[in-house]
Each structure stands twice: as C-alpha cells, then as structure tokens.
Amino acid sequence: MNKRLPLAALAADMILAEPVCRQDGTLLLPEQTVLTERHLRLFPVWGIATATVCCSDDDAAWAAPEDTPETAPDSQALEAAQALLRPRFVHVDLDQPAMAALYDLCLTRAAGILACRGAAGLALPGPVPAELLPPAPETPAPGPMAIIESDPKLTSLPDVFVRINEVLNDPNSTAREAADALGKDTGLAAKLLRLVNSAFYGFPVKVDTLSRAVTIVGSRQLTTLALGISVIAIFKDLPSGLVDMRAFWKHSVGCGVIASTLAGPEAGLDVERLFVAGLLHDVGRLVLFRNVARHATHAIALARREGILLREAEKRLFGFDHATLGGMLLRKWRFPESLEKAVRHHHGNLSHMSMPMPALTHTADAIAGALGLGSSGEVYAPPLSPAAWDTLDIPVDRLPDIIAAAEAQIDDIIRVFLPDEQ
Numbered sequence: 001m002n003k004r005l006p007l008a009a010l011a012a013d014m015i016l017a018e019p020v021c022r023q024d025g026t027l028l029l030p031e032q033t034v035l036t037e038r039h040l041r042l043f044p045v046w047g048i049a050t051a052t053v054c055c056s057d058d059d060a061a062w063a064a065p066e067d068t069p070e071t072a073p074d075s076q077a078l079e080a081a082q083a084l085l086r087p088r089f090v091h092v093d094l095d096q097p098a099m100a101a102l103y104d105l106c107l108t109r110a111a112g113i114l115a116c117r118g119a120a121g122l123a124l125p126g127p128v129p130a131e132l133l134p135p136a137p138e139t140p141a142p143g144p145m146a147i148i149e150s151d152p153k154l155t156s157l158p159d160v161f162v163r164i165n166e167v168l169n170d171p172n173s174t175a176r177e178a179a180d181a182l183g184k185d186t187g188l189a190a191k192l193l194r195l196v197n198s199a200f201y202g203f204p205v206k207v208d209t210l211s212r213a214v215t216i217v218g219s220r221q222l223t224t225l226a227l228g229i230s231v232i233a234i235f236k237d238l239p240s241g242l243v244d245m246r247a248f249w250k251h252s253v254g255c256g257v258i259a260s261t262l263a264g265p266e267a268g269l270d271v272e273r274l275f276v277a278g279l280l281h282d283v284g285r286l287v288l289f290r291n292v293a294r295h296a297t298h299a300i301a302l303a304r305r306e307g308i309l310l311r312e313a314e315k316r317l318f319g320f321d322h323a324t325l326g327g328m329l330l331r332k333w334r335f336p337e338s339l340e341k342a343v344r345h346h347h348g349n350l351s352h353m354s355m356p357m358p359a360l361t362h363t364a365d366a367i368a369g370a371l372g373l374g375s376s377g378e379v380y381a382p383p384l385s386p387a388a389w390d391t392l393d394i395p396v397d398r399l400p401d402i403i404a405a406a407e408a409q410i411d412d413i414i415r416v417f418l419p420d421e422q
Helices: 037-046 076-088 097-117 146-151 159-169 175-182 186-196 211-216 218-232 245-263 271-278 284-290 291-308 311-319 323-330 335-344 356-371 387-390 396-417
Strands: 002-006 026-029 050-054
Touching: 076 097, 076 396, 097 356, 097 396, 146 284, 146 323, 159 175, 159 218, 159 335, 175 211, 175 218, 186 211, 186 218, 186 396, 211 218, 218 271, 245 356, 245 396, 271 335, 271 356, 284 323, 291 311, 291 323, 311 323, 323 335, 335 356, 356 387, 356 396
Parallel strands: none
Antiparallel strands: 002 050
C-alpha cells in the first residue's frame, strides 16, 4: 500500500510511490526514488511538505516524531540556560509574539547546548580587554562618503565587477552576455557553480557549466548572485583581531538564507536578490573595520562597556551607522535600488518596513542574531520591528519550520564562500 506522510514522518530508505514536484510542476524526484538524508534536508528548501511512499500495513517506521516526542529539558536546565541567554535578549520586546516564540526556541536550544557542551558560547562576552585596544582616536571619524572615497578598492572596482553590474542594469542584456561576463573570472564562475549545486537550490542533477546555470537559474538571478559573491573578495585583507571573518560570513549567509526562506515560494520575490541583500546587509561594518579600524574598535568597546547595541555605539562615535554606510556604498556601486534600500534600512527604519525587501532583510537579521548564527560584531539579539512582521504576515507557529528549512542550507552554502569550513 502507499501512504502520504508529512515531512516530519519521512525517513531515509523510504521509496517514493509518486513523483515529487515543485509547486510549478517541475519534477524533482521520480517515482521509485529511494530517499536519502540529503533529500530530507532539501524537502523544506523545495517547499515540499508531504510525500507519498510505499509501505506495508505493519511497518512500524511510519510513526511520526510527535508520536515519540523527544525528552524536553527539565526545569533546572531551562533555568540555567535562561540565566545565560536572557542578557542577550535585553534589547528585544519579549511581549511581542514573534520574539517570544523565537526566544523560547533559543532557550530550548541553549538548554541542550548547556547539557552537552557547557556554557561556552552562551554567555555574553565581557568588555574588550584594555591591552587589545589601540590608542583612542585623536580626531573624529570622517563622514561616510569620505570613508568610501578614500579607499581605492571601493572606488576602482575590478573589471569583472563592472561588467557584471552593466549586465544586471541593462534590461536588454542576453543570457549569453551574462554567461560571458561571469565566465571572465574563473574563481567567481567556480563559486557560482558550487552555489547553484548547493542546498540553496537543491537541483536533483548536477549543473556543471555556467551556460547551463544561466539557463536554469536565469541570467539576472545568477548575475545578482555574482555581484554578492564578488564583493566578498574586496574585504580579504581586513585588520586582524577586529572581527572573526568566519563568524561574520556565517551571520551574513544565515541572514541571506533566512530572508529567502521567509519569503517562501508563493511570494513571487527574487530569492537571489533577497539572499544577496542578507549576504551584504553588514557590508558597511566591513568598510568601517577596513578604513577606520581604530574608531570601529572603540565602537565595539563602547557597546560592550555600556551594554548598548553596536549600531548605537556607531551612531554615537561616527554620527551614522554601518547600515547607512553600506547603503551609500551600494548606491555608489550602482547596485539595484531594492538591494541598496534593503541594506540601508535593515535595522528597521519605520518608513521602509512596509516594503517587502527591507522588511524581510530586517526580520532575517533579527532571527539570525537571536539564533547566534555567527556575528558581525554585535553580541545582543537585535529587536524586531512589529511593522516589519506585520508586513510579512507570517504565522508565528511557522517560525520553527522556517528556521529548520534555512539551517538545512546554511552550512552547505558557507562552504561555497569558505571552502575549508568544517
């Protein structure tokens, strides 16, 4: 007999009795496919909630996980985890339903981490040690455009970057022109192919040429991804000790994946553009680290010492924050306006939270920050704008599924950018 099972009840080695297709009818897996763990990780990415499998009446494997619930952390473990976790959420409104649900999810995770590995990584870091601080800046930091224009790497971009941007901004560009522009840089082309073959797309067959990738994904979508990837190379020579770059890109990738997952396949939004918005949302902070390192270090120290959000410390020291600087940089680079606005307003500018791209990027950043997916220097969970959550109109009870779907992709995608990631 055949049985249609929810995602939670599917397991490796089950055999499909019917094909699995996307909502648009694209075949993902044919009938008689033997499910693997990779398929199960990709189902949420593909938007697959159920599948029909072959089974027998007495097969005991069909009991859903809710029939055999995991042991919940005991009250003592939860109290210990809460004592460590609650200070990270001091700047958020836990009466807000979405943040309350997110906090509860993080608390359960923290209790599990505490039981397995101890308190490492759960407690807030202390103040920056005095011996690691450079001498205090003697002069005020320059303005945002002065910072950008003082850096030749930010004003004289590589030729491949310019060509990619021209293709993206030309509505009449062809798929062949896109493939030609992307193929000029072999390293970039290789990363694009790795991303196309990652869990971000979950294609059932390998895409082994750039022209095939352009055909399947779309020239404008792939060119958008190329813009995001090419930016990373500009910031390879940052001063050491300011930020853990692996943690920085983990947070950035996490934000991008969560933003595209939050939108869902039914939203009709460009998931590649959402991913790049998340990937680059903190690019302004990289500019600060690169060009005014002494001031950026003191912003971090001020935030830790006074228990304030890092962006508030930036405003106090610079007169602007990294989001404003990042938006100005993307405008100078002639990035699409939707990307520029998503980056500039990712901390919840109320006048832009009714727009899907800024609202999604802001919400994804709040979720990634709460979950502790890497860090760009911020140690606190950032607040979530109620206006942004209202714009997205996502039921709170969908949060665990959204997070699970995103986390199924993140580690795989990080290895595209950081090949030695373990």
